[in-house]
Amino acid sequence: MEENGFFPELYFCHIGIGHPPFNAQEIAWGEVMRLRVFAAAAAMTVLGACQTVQPPATASGRPEVTIPGADPARVKSAILSGMIDKGYRIVKDDPFSLTVEKPVENFAAVLLLSTNAGGPPVARVTYTVAQIDNGTRVVADMALISNAGMAFERRTDVSRGADSPMAQAFLDKIAAETQAKSSPKKVARR
Incomplete structure (x- = not known):
């Protein structure tokens, strides 16, 4: 032809x-x-x-909250419940931290961070929980992980990214809930 x-x-x-x-x-x-x-x-x-947003105005520069009068165990339980509701699963839980993850749903992140060996990336959030004078401080560390669970994990920090305001709002909600639950006990002791 x-x-x-x-x-x-x-x-x-x-x-x-x-x-x-x-x-x-x-x-x-x-x-x-x-x-x-x-x-x-x-x-x-x-x-x-992919424009950057202003990092949270906190001491760590990451999403965080300090909850006066709150028990760390109660705070971790509330965080865990909220993250399970969002589709995350527990990866690690110890007295001072809680790590949860789920598969990434953002198409661009999947396209850019997927690997042949590890498949699509996962969104991993680690909450560090510290008991301080008369309260609990929680700091969130958010990352996208390529090759999750393998020897050569590659971490991309997103704690100061577009999702940090949502993470801060989640921590503020947890603070309000746990403070409200502990406030009646404080009043009853007086």
């Missing part, structure tokens, strides 16, 4: 352009350039969406 170095059926598609293509390689090169322009435009759009 090739005639004089180009495909005649494609020639008719280019009549309005002003000149016929000279050969099939020129047509393929044009398609490659269109794909490159499209890919560059898509990459600029994705990178533009």
Whole structure:
């Protein structure tokens, strides 16, 4: 079907352009350039969406809360319950921290951070819980983990990213709930 170095059926598609293509390689090169322009435009759009937000105005620069009069065990229990409701599973639990994770749902993150060995990345949140004078301090550390559970995990810190305001709001909600539960006991002791 090739005639004089180009495909005649494609020639008719280019009549309005002003000149016929000279050969099939020129047509393929044009398609490659269109794909490159499209890919560059898509990459600029994705990178533009990755704008950084201001880190939380806390001592650690990460989402955190200090809950006066709260028991650390009660706070950890409330955090765990809330994270289970959001679809996370427990990875590690010790007296001073709680680590939960779930598969990443963000398509761009899956596309950029997936590996052949480890598959799609996971979102991992580690809550450090410290008992301080008459209260409990909780600091959240958020990361995207490639090759999760393998010897060569790769960690991308997102604690100061777009999700940090939501994490701060979650901790503020936990603080309000645990403070409200401990307040009646304080009043009853007086």
